[in-house]
Amino acid sequence: MLRALGLALALWSCAAASQASFGSLRVCDRSSPLTARQQDRLLRFAAIVRHELEDSGQAIALIARSGLDLQRFGIRYSHGGVSLKASDNTPWSVRQLYFACDEGRPRLYDQGLAGFLFGTDDPSIGYVSIVLLPRDAAAALERAALDKARALRLLAANYSANAYPFSLRYQNCNQWVMELLATAWGALDDAEDLRAQAQAWLVARGYAPPPIEVGSRGLMFAAAFVPWLHSDDHPEEDLLALRFRISLPASIEAFVRERMPGAERIELCHDERQAVVRRGWEPVAEGCRPNAGDRVIALD
Numbered sequence: 406m407l408r409a410l411g412l413a414l415a416l417w418s419c420a421a422a423s424q425a426s427f428g429s430l431r432v433c434d435r436s437s438p439l440t441a442r443q444q445d446r447l448l449r450f451a452a453i454v455r456h457e458l459e460d461s462g463q464a465i466a467l468i469a470r471s472g473l474d475l476q477r478f479g480i481r482y483s484h485g486g487v488s489l490k491a492s493d494n495t496p497w498s499v500r501q502l503y504f505a506c507d508e509g510r511p512r513l514y515d516q517g518l519a520g521f522l523f524g525t526d527d528p529s530i531g532y533v534s535i536v537l538l539p540r541d542a543a544a545a546l547e548r549a550a551l552d553k554a555r556a557l558r559l560l561a562a563n564y565s566a567n568a569y570p571f572s573l574r575y576q577n578c579n580q581w582v583m584e585l586l587a588t589a590w591g592a593l594d595d596a597e598d599l600r601a602q603a604q605a606w607l608v609a610r611g612y613a614p615p616p617i618e619v620g621s622r623g624l625m626f627a628a629a630f631v632p633w634l635h636s637d638d639h640p641e642e643d644l645l646a647l648r649f650r651i652s653l654p655a656s657i658e659a660f661v662r663e664r665m666p667g668a669e670r671i672e673l674c675h676d677e678r679q680a681v682v683r684r685g686w687e688p689v690a691e692g693c694r695p696n697a698g699d700r701v702i703a704l705d
Contacts, residue, residue, distance in 0.1 A: 413649040437528045443528040445705050450675045453702060454533055456570045457671050457682065459499050459536050459659065467536040467545040467582070468499055469654035469662065480617075481532055481688070482654035484524070487550050488535070489515075500550055504633060511564040513556060532674045536658055538665035542590060546653055549589035554669040558599050559584045562652045565635040570614055570652045571604050572638035579652040583607060586661070610664065614656035616648040662686065679703050 439447070458466055469485035486501030494515040501521075505512045525531045538546065549555060561568075567573030570583065587593065587603035594602065636644055643650060661668050672683045674693035682700040683689050693703050 406494055409598050412602065429698070434539070439523070439528055444523075446675065446677070447522050447525075447528060447531075448519055449642050449704055450531070450673070450680055451522050452582050453682065454522070454535070455497055455671065457535060458488060458490070459535050461535075461671075463537050463543055465538070465550065467534075467538070467657065468521075468595065469530040469534045470521060480653060482534055482656070485654040485657060486516075486521075487546065487582065487585070489547070489550060491547070498555070502560065502564075502576065502581040504566075505601040509632065511581075513560055513581075519594065530674070530676045532672065532689070532693070534654060534658065534669040535673070536661055537669045537671070538661070539665055542665055542668075545592075545610060546586065549585055555588065555595055555599070556585065558595070558597075559588060559603065561600065564633060565638065567635065567639075567651050568634045569638040569640070569650060569651050570612070571608060573600055573604070574638040575635055576600075577652065578637050579654060579657060579682055583612065583652050583657055583660075586657075590664075593672075610660075612656075612660050614652055616643065616646075616650050619647045619649060622647065675704060678705055 416636040435576045465490045467485065468488040469482040471481055472483045475648075484501070486499040488497050488499050490496050492498035492515050494499070495517045498517050499521045500513060500515050503514050504513050522531065537543070559581060561573070561576035561581075563575050564577065566577055568575040568577040568580050570580055571591070576584075584600055584603035584607075587601060587606040591603070591606040593599060593606065594604070636649075639649060658670070662670075669684070670686050672689050674681050674689050678692075679687055680702045681693050681695045682702070683696070683698075689699070690696070
């Protein structure tokens with residue numbers, strides 16, 4: 406049961422909440438103040454992330470951050486969005502889906518990089534993944550992301566942290582990103598059935614998030630009592646096998662890497678002493694331990 410509840414919290418970190426703290430979005434009942442030192446470290450880390458985005462020469466990037474410690478589930482990143490240089494907010498703000506707690510519904514939100522990073526549950530260590538796309542693919546995605554009417558048409562009416570990727574009933578933050586990619590790269594008709602078109606396009610291109618093995622009926626049971634968890638959109642065979650298929654940043658990146666050979670990845674992390682910047686698809690070791698060739702920046 407504890408494992409199931411842990412996974413429930415892990416999935417919840419995909420959704421930010423409407424309660425603000427220093428420009429960040431916090432989970433409704435999990436707000437914890439940061440010390441001045443923690444805020445300073447995260448602001449310095451945000452500046453490093455922003456520098457990498459500026460230095461890329463691109464106008465848009467896929468971006469994901471860590472939230473809770475999910476390594477026991479083999480998950481490093483839970484929350485993703487698109488970082489836009491031409492954002493109406495501040496440059497490189499992250500356009501993302503979040504769950505508005507007060508309203509009980511999903512919304513789109515443009516959040517500055519600092520606020521995006523402040524959403525972590527553990528300010529002592531954190532990870533950020535940036536994926537830079539080939540020029541044509543990036544331009545198409547930027548057009549789709551900045552088209553507010555189309556971006557909102559892709560927003561489902563109901564939120565579920567563990568939304569099934571091929572159902573129109575619910576949506577989570579990462580699934581919104583996937584459907585935005587499909588809209589951009591599939592040149593889909595801007596119609597009321599845009600989400601259905603996007604999902605069909607993804608199926609036809611082989612998008613298949615790997616299953617998360619729950620290993621307990623506790624989470625299935627918990628879904629009946631937690632307003633942001635649902636199971637009625639998942640195939641019966643998956644529920645019987647105690648597993649969920651969910652869009653996560655890792656499945657987004659795997660799809661992009663396969664379809665866009667020119668895509669590049671930058672992973673950044675920080676602990677309480679330093680930040681590490683790595684270029685390439687090989688992940689940084691747990692604990693934010695650098696390898697030869699990684700850029701290391703002191704944060705003390």
